[in-house]
Amino acid sequence: NYTDPFEPYDFRGKRVMIVGAGNSAMDISSELSQRPLAEKLFISMRRGVWVMPKYMDGKPADKAVLPAWMPASLGRKLARAKIKKTIGMMEDYGLPKPDHEPLEGHPSVSGEFLTRVGCGDITPKPDIEKLDGDGVVFTDGTREKIDAIVWATGYNVTFPFLKQDDLTPKENVFPLYKRMVKPGRETIFFLGLAQPLPTLVNFAEQQSKLVAAALDGEYAFPDAAEMERITIADEKEHLGHFYDSPRHRMQVDFNLYCRDLLKEIEKGMKRAKAHA
Numbered sequence: 001n002y003t004d005p006f007e008p009y010d011f012r013g014k015r016v017m018i019v020g021a022g023n024s025a026m027d028i029s030s031e032l033s034q035r036p037l038a039e040k041l042f043i044s045m046r047r048g049v050w051v052m053p054k055y056m057d058g059k060p061a062d063k064a065v066l067p068a069w070m071p072a073s074l075g076r077k078l079a080r081a082k083i084k085k086t087i088g089m090m091e092d093y094g095l096p097k098p099d100h101e102p103l104e105g106h107p108s109v110s111g112e113f114l115t116r117v118g119c120g121d122i123t124p125k126p127d128i129e130k131l132d133g134d135g136v137v138f139t140d141g142t143r144e145k146i147d148a149i150v151w152a153t154g155y156n157v158t159f160p161f162l163k164q165d166d167l168t169p170k171e172n173v174f175p176l177y178k179r180m181v182k183p184g185r186e187t188i189f190f191l192g193l194a195q196p197l198p199t200l201v202n203f204a205e206q207q208s209k210l211v212a213a214a215l216d217g218e219y220a221f222p223d224a225a226e227m228e229r230i231t232i233a234d235e236k237e238h239l240g241h242f243y244d245s246p247r248h249r250m251q252v253d254f255n256l257y258c259r260d261l262l263k264e265i266e267k268g269m270k271r272a273k274a275h276a
Helices: 023-032 061-065 072-087 113-118 200-215 224-239 254-275
Strands: 015-019 040-044 122-125 128-132 135-138 143-145 148-151 195-197 251-253
Touching: 015 023, 015 143, 023 040, 023 113, 113 122, 195 254, 200 254, 224 251, 224 254, 251 254
Parallel strands: 015 040, 015 148, 040 122, 195 251
Antiparallel strands: 128 135, 135 143
């Protein structure tokens, strides 16, 4: 597991390759490509992604391109145009061209990565064809000598401490009522088990409001059949504009989710009073 440039592996003076195109890959490659560290830094990307800066127009990027008050479909349309105008096309930096529009996939966010790629500190490479002794052969036929590989290729969600089959995600597919509760299993909560755009910390805080109300008896869930119906509808609403990928199977639109969650808490409080 990557911790820093020196432990548990000293990357100084090494020819390093990062595999992946998510936030971790961007952060690690940006750090290791600094001149006193890796001798040469490569990043292998299987497909092109859109890389967004952390700030745009003096604001956090998500606030600049996706205002909370704007309808989601209109916001995404305007955001795509603004992203292209502000940062340009990925192939202008020497990166592979994405096969999707901005925000049709979860964006990778970095304040450094595009600059370091553009000035040559990071060398993009395509997918790996094979490992070849002290080097790597890529799908474009090129070969590079590589001393160390950092795999930043994501993960599969599992809960090895839960033995019940219905509480085990299958290929990152794990539909939950309001991304928290398995219908019919209202005593176990999965907080933060989602890929919100943009932020996980505030997302989990908003979820905790429903959990606290439920544990305090102030909120009552709908019946299991209604929870199933709502869960299916919510999944379609949140995932419909993303391309199919294991990374996107727990994706949610933060602003849409929070507005809906607050309404559901109010409904649940009314149900609790009616049942009292």
